[in-house]
Amino acid sequence: MEVGQLQRQFVEHTASMFHEGFLDGQFSQLQQLQDESNPDFVVEVVSLFFQDSERLLNELTRALDQKCVDFKKVDAHVHQLKGSSSSIGAQRVKNSCFNFRNFCEEQNTEACFRCLQLVKQEYLLVKNKLETLFRLEQQILAAGGSIPMME
């Protein structure tokens, strides 16, 4: 695929992610932070996010599976997930954590479980999209092009 085409795809993809709320302004900030001294910043941070989120989601699943759910722990995990998702701009993931916290306080296992499913879903979606984005990026660079800057 030629560079121009890749770049267009990249732009569209990114735009749609923002448009659909998968990403928010925070992600743009991340992109802006990337520069010559920090060329892979976004990829690094997002990879970290993937790793950490998966760990948290596993922990959450395990915690909610217990007979006697430790809601404090669940809340702590959700808190962290919320923090990290908001830090990279994964808006929908962050939003799905909102109610989660309330249900934790209410100690409503069933509702928490549902929330968890929702969070997982959002997470997978955004992960998918971001991976596509990075792939496109790599392709562009490999083809000798430059990454178009988003407004």
Next chain:
Amino acid sequence: MTIDRSFVEPNDQFPLGMRVLAVDDDPICLKLLETLLRKCQYHVTTTSQAIMALKLLRENKNNFDLVISDVHMPDMDGFKLLELVGLEMDLPVIMLSAYGDTKLVMKGISHGACDYLLKPVRIEELKNIWQHVVRRKKTDSKEQNNSDKPCHETEGGQAVTVTGDSDQNGKLNRKKRDQKEDENEDQSTQKRTRVVWTVDLHRKFVAAVNQLGIDKAVPKRILDMMNVEKLTRENVASHLQKYRLYLKRISVVASHQANMIAASGGADSPYLQMGFLNGLGNVPSMVGSAQFQNTDVRSLSSSGMLDRLNTPAGLGMRGLSSSGMVQLGHADNLINPINNQNKFHEVILPGNQNGNIQGMPTPFEFDQLQHKNGVDHIGDLSSANNDSMVFPISSGLSDGNMNGNSSRNSFLGAPHNPVMLQGQPQGIKRDELCGNQSFVTVASSNREYSSRLADFRGCIDSWPAVQASEIQSNSFTSNDCFKQDTRSYLMDRKSSIAMDTGNKSNNNSSIAVVPAGFPVLRTDLQSQAAPRQQSNAEQNMNDTQKQGWDENKQNPSHGPNLMCSFLNSMIPPHGVPDPFSQRLDLENTICHRNANGNNMIGQRNLVDSSTVQHNEVEQSAIGTTAKPKQGNLINQRKPQDGYSFDDVGSLEDLVTAMMKQEEDKSNMREGGWVYI
């Protein structure tokens, strides 16, 4: 963790090159923060562990200008770290969190945070954080000018001063601080000329106190004895308060463990009291006598301590968590950072709940509490890497008197070495101590302590021989007193204290420093405690609750704080090296604070809880110097019964109560110790 070692000296192009330490367990946030800070051209050092952060800071606090810390961290509560940093290093700390509840923000402020940022953090906000460094430096230098004596730890003292000024109004701490700063600037030597308690000065102070006898040490007489120019009675009074808190703290630590055990039963005050007593009991043994106290204290209170003492305000600020028991909490945390049994928080905070806290829990109860707490604490101490304070206390307490207490003692001694704190169980045979029955052991070793507790004898009068003998009544007394303080203290410190380990109840109780001599079952304690100080305790408790001790409702740990402080002071680590003293200082200060005004510290910070705390303090007003001046909100209830453990829930209460008994009259007269 990444460390930027490129900075060596303060940057001239400030704020560029400002050295920031970032702490956050979330790797994504941490990385982002680091990058953002670098973009602002600051020097950044990051770590995902609070413990590591403390270590770095302790290594050389001059390496950093500012600390940014997350609130929710697995190894240590962000607020606790905040307090510790503020107390030990007096660096500006900015809190960071994904949650921006008003309550949390308030908590951050009351713990002394310079700012509270929400995640995701934006670069615009970070661009301005340097203002906090400038502000603090300015304040410090102002304080410095005010002081006639060499500043031991200028920054610390100064920062504290500033906070101290605003302590009066926990709520408006920040505001006041800013205002005061302005004032200070204009009038260097105005109303509150900051006195820097240098080692020498403190030595004189301690000598005077010992000479007079802890019971009879009233500010006026101490002042006369010290014969130091430019020292006012108020200065001495406030210092005395802190000192007493410190002493309590020490004892509380010891008893804390016992309390923990006891507390697990859920007894609020009883445990605390017990804890106290225990703590006291231990302390005495360690301390042995006034002399001991003297030397120990002195050793303990090396400059570090002085510093802390000096900055009650600072302590207060920090200590004053919402519950006003900050101090306690602090102590507690130290003691049981990790121990589940640590239920200080719980004990202390809830103090109100049981009403057991009232006054002095029965000896039995105390005993249990203390043992438990003490034991637990010890265990925690060892694990509490970052709680230096804890160590000191425990070690002091167990000075070998107790089987398991040896660890305690080591704690005290440990304070000097952070290592100890860091969870070196070496001396802390937590298992032994914690053993549920451990307190008994402890009790036995508290025999010596009892002598020390002589002061508190009065307090314990009401407690018959339940106690095991060793600690005897003395311990109880102290426990009682402490209990209250502890409780309040603990309450304040709830968040910060390691008690978070979940042993809320324990925390409280442990602090109570239950005299080792009381191998009382927790249940006993509770029941017994309940009837004791009914009115006062109840009120206190209620008040305390209001303070937001909700978390620890269960434990009536009143005076853990007091005890702690007491303990700290009482159990000067034998041969404790300086570092220890520093830690102790911290604790002491905290404790002292509590003891003094029953949470003077807590009170300051506490917006509303302070009052409650005060009440307790008053009650217990052991005369530990509830310095009214300090703006202790503590109600000045002169506890008639000597124990107003009502909801002191803080060490202060407990200690005060105990002390009160002892020195009721003298204290009252003095006026400086009214636990208001």
